[in-house]
Amino acid sequence: MEYRRTAVIKLDVPQDADSPLRETVEQFKHCANTASEWCWHGDDGYHVTSKAKAERALYDQLRDETDLTANLVQKGVRRAVEAVKSGVARLKRGERTSQPYFSAESAVYDKRSATFHRDHVSLSTVNGRVECDYILPDDPNRHPRTYLDDEDYEFRMATLQRRDGEWFLHASMRKVEADDPEPYTEHRxxxxxxxxxxxxxxxxxxxxxxxxxxxxxxxxxxxxxxxxxxxxxxxxxxxxxxxxxxxxxxxxxxxxxxxxxxxxxxxxxxxxxxxxxxxxxxxxxxxxxxxxxxxxxxxxxxxxxxxxxxxxxxxxxxxxxxxxxxxxxxxxxxxxxxxxxxxxxxxxxxxxxxxxxxxxxxxxxxxxxxxxxxxxxxxxxxxxxxxxxxxxxxxxxxxxxxxxxxxxxxxxxxxxxxxxxxxxx
Ligand SMILES: [Zn+2]
Structure with missing residues (x-):
C-alpha cells in the first residue's frame, strides 16, 4: 500500500534568505505567467497543452530572463501548462474561462532543486542555496511532526509559499508498505x-x-x-x-x-x-x-x-x-x-x-x-x-x-x- 500526505511546514527563514526567496518566487511566477500567455494564445490558433512543446519554445528565453535553475524554470512552465490544460477542458465543456494568471507567491521544488531533511530544507534560489529550519510543534503527535518523524515517509516534492510575510513548505510525502507490484497489462x-x-x-x-x-x-x-x-x-x-x-x-x-x-x-x-x-x-x-x-x-x-x-x-x-x-x-x-x-x-x-x-x-x-x-x-x-x-x-x-x-x-x-x-x- 502507498500513503500520500501533505505536510504543511512553517519555515524559519534566516534574515538574509528572505530576499533571495522572494525574488525566486517572483521569477517563478514570471515563468508561469509567460508560459501561460504563450500556451493560451498558442501555436497556429491552438492552445498548447504539451509540456514538452512549451518547454522547447520557452526554455532559452526564460533562462535568459531569470536567474532560476533549469529545474525551476521547467517547473514554472509545467505549472502553467497544467492550468492551461484545465482551462481548455472547461472550454470544451462550454464553460467560460480565461487565460490562467498566477499571482500567488509560490514555487514548486523537487529533489533536484531542494534537499529535504527531517528538520530543515535546502532550497535553490536566484542566489544559490539557502537553508531554512522547520518550525515544529513540541508534541510529536501533532501535524506535521507525525510525518517528518516517521522515516517511512519520504519527500516527493514541495510547494514553497509565502503568506502574510511568512514562509511555508507544502511537502508532498509518500510512504510505501510492502513491495510495489509489477505493472500489469495482460488483460483489462x-x-x-x-x-x-x-x-x-x-x-x-x-x-x-x-x-x-x-x-x-x-x-x-x-x-x-x-x-x-x-x-x-x-x-x-x-x-x-x-x-x-x-x-x-x-x-x-x-x-x-x-x-x-x-x-x-x-x-x-x-x-x-x-x-x-x-x-x-x-x-x-x-x-x-x-x-x-x-x-x-x-x-x-x-x-x-x-x-x-x-x-x-x-x-x-x-x-x-x-x-x-x-x-x-x-x-x-x-x-x-x-x-x-x-x-x-x-x-x-x-x-x-x-x-x-x-x-x-x-x-x-x-x-x-x-x-x-x-x-x-x-x-x-x-x-x-x-x-x-x-x-x-x-x-x-x-x-x-x-x-x-x-x-x-x-x-x-x-x-x-x-x-x-x-x-x-
Ligand atoms: Zn465478509
Missing part, C-alpha cells in the same frame, strides 16, 4: 476509486490521497471569511469575494495533482477504466461533506475524465448502493460492518480501512454491470494492490506471490490518526 482491469472527506480518493490498488491539505485550507478560508463577514463593511464584503477566488485557485492546483496521480496509477496497472461512484447524490451519501467537498469531488472527476482520455483510459461512474457497507471479500452487506474508517465484516471477519474496502466494491460494481451487458470487450477484473478480484468475487493472486491470501487484508489496518474533529462516522 478497472481501478475502483472511493472519495471522501478525510481521504479525497482511495484506489482499489490501496493508495490513499489525503484530504488534509484541502481541509486545512478550507478551514483557514472559512475562518477568514467569518472574520471578514463580522466586520460587515463594503470593503470586507469585496474581500470575501477575493478569498473565494484564491481558494478556488489553490484547490484547483491540489485537485489537478490528485487527478494526475490517479491516472498514473491506472496507467501503471494497465487499467482500462477508472470507476467513481455516482456523484449526483453525493451530498446525501456523504453527510459530513461541505459544499466545498461536493464541488471538489465533481471537479476531481472532471479532471480525471478529461486527462484519462489522453491515455486511452475511460472514467465512469456507478451507483454507490452500499459500497461502504458491503464486504469486498464475501459480499455480506450490513451497516454495522463499518465503523468510521474501520471496516470489519460481521460474517467473514475481513478487516481493512473502510475507504479501501469501498474502492474495491466500486470497481467490482462496474465489472458486474459490464459483465451483465455481455460486452465482449468488458474488463475482467478489479485491480488490487496485489492480484485481482474477478467478476465472481474470487481473488486471483498475481503469479509471483506464494498463495491465495490477499496480502493487504492481513496487514495492520490503516493507521488511525488524531483527527477526531472531522472523522467520518
Amino acid at each position: 482491469t478497472v481501478l475502483g476509486v472511493d472519495i471522501g472527506v478525510n481521504n479525497i480518493a482511495v484506489s482499489s490498488t490501496g493508495t490513499f490521497w489525503s484530504a488534509d491539505e484541502f481541509n486545512h485550507w478550507r478551514r483557514e478560508y472559512e475562518k477568514r471569511r467569518g472574520s471578514l463577514q463580522q466586520r460587515g463593511t463594503r470593503a470586507a464584503h469585496e474581500a470575501i469575494g477575493g478569498v473565494g477566488r484564491k481558494e478556488y485557485g489553490r484547490f484547483e492546483i491540489y485537485l489537478h495533482g490528485v487527478a494526475n496521480e490517479l491516472i498514473e496509477e491506472a496507467v501503471e496497472y494497465g487499467c482500462s477504466h477508472i470507476v467513481f461512484e455516482d456523484l449526483t447524490h453525493i451530498r446525501e451519501n456523504i453527510p459530513q461533506a461541505t459544499w466545498q467537498h461536493v464541488w471538489a469531488f465533481r471537479r476531481l472527476f472532471q479532471y480525471v475524465e478529461y486527462k484519462a482520455a489522453e491515455h486511452g483510459v475511460e472514467a465512469v461512474q456507478v451507483p454507490p448502493n452500499h459500497t461502504s457497507q458491503r464486504c469486498s471479500t464475501c459480499g455480506c452487506t450490513h451497516e454495522d460492518n463499518r465503523d468510521g474508517e474501520h471496516f470489519e465484516c460481521l460474517k467473514c471477519g475481513y478487516q481493512n480501512h473502510a475507504d479501501y474496502n469501498a474502492a474495491k466494491n466500486i470497481g467490482f460494481r462496474y465489472l458486474r454491470r459490464r459483465q451483465n451487458a455481455a460486452d465482449g470487450g468488458a474488463p475482467v477484473d478489479v485491480r488490487l494492490n496485489r492480484g485481482t478480484l474477478n467478476v465472481s468475487g474470487e481473488y486471483v493472486p498475481p503469479a509471483t506471490t506464494d498463495g491465495g491470501i490477499e496480502r493487504e487484508s492481513t496487514r495492520k489496518p490503516y493507521p488511525q490518526r488524531a483527527r477526531s474533529s472531522d472523522r467520518a462516522k
